[in-house]
Amino acid sequence: MEPSPLHPLRGVRIPSKGQRGSCALSNANLSNANLSNANLGGAELDRANLGEAVLSGADLSGATSITTKELEQQAGSLAGGSLAGAIMPDGSRHP
Numbered sequence: 001m002e003p004s005p006l007h008p009l010r011g012v013r014i015p016s017k018g019q020r021g022s023c024a025l026s027n028a029n030l031s032n033a034n035l036s037n038a039n040l041g042g043a044e045l046d047r048a049n050l051g052e053a054v055l056s057g058a059d060l061s062g063a064t065s066i067t068t069k070e071l072e073q074q075a076g077s078l079a080g081g082s083l084a085g086a087i088m089p090d091g092s093r094h095p
Contacts, residue, residue, distance in 0.1 A: 023040060023042065023044065025045050026044050026045070026046040026048065026065070027048065028048045029048075029049045030048060031050065031053060032053065033053045034053075034054045035054060035055050036055065036058060037056075037057040037058060038055070038058045039059050041059045041060065041061045041063070042061075043060070043064070044063075044064050044065060045064065046064070046065035046066070050074040050075045052075065053075045054075075055071070055083050055086045056083065056086060057084070057085045057086060058086045059087045060087055060088055061088070061090075061091050062091075068088040068089060068090055068092070068094075071083060071089070
């Protein structure tokens with residue numbers, strides 16, 4: 001099986017270290033990405049593909065257009081994904 005081609009994240013705005021702000025990741029393909037301990041607080045995740053993404057310890061508090069349930073379906077319940085210790089959009093910490 002051929003690996004999927006890599007696609008740049010055009011138009012992504014990531015806040016500076018220590019800042020919270022909007023991070024536009026709408027429609028981004030982040031499947032299989034290692035985003036452990038990433039600060040994605042307040043990120044716009046409308047139609048983002050997080051299938052099997054590793055989000056352990058990531059801060060997703062205040063993320064918009066995605067629910068905790070959707071994150072669990074995409075990243076948490078799939079074979080290679082992880083949400084362990086992640087702060088979810090509603091502010092709760094995933095076990």
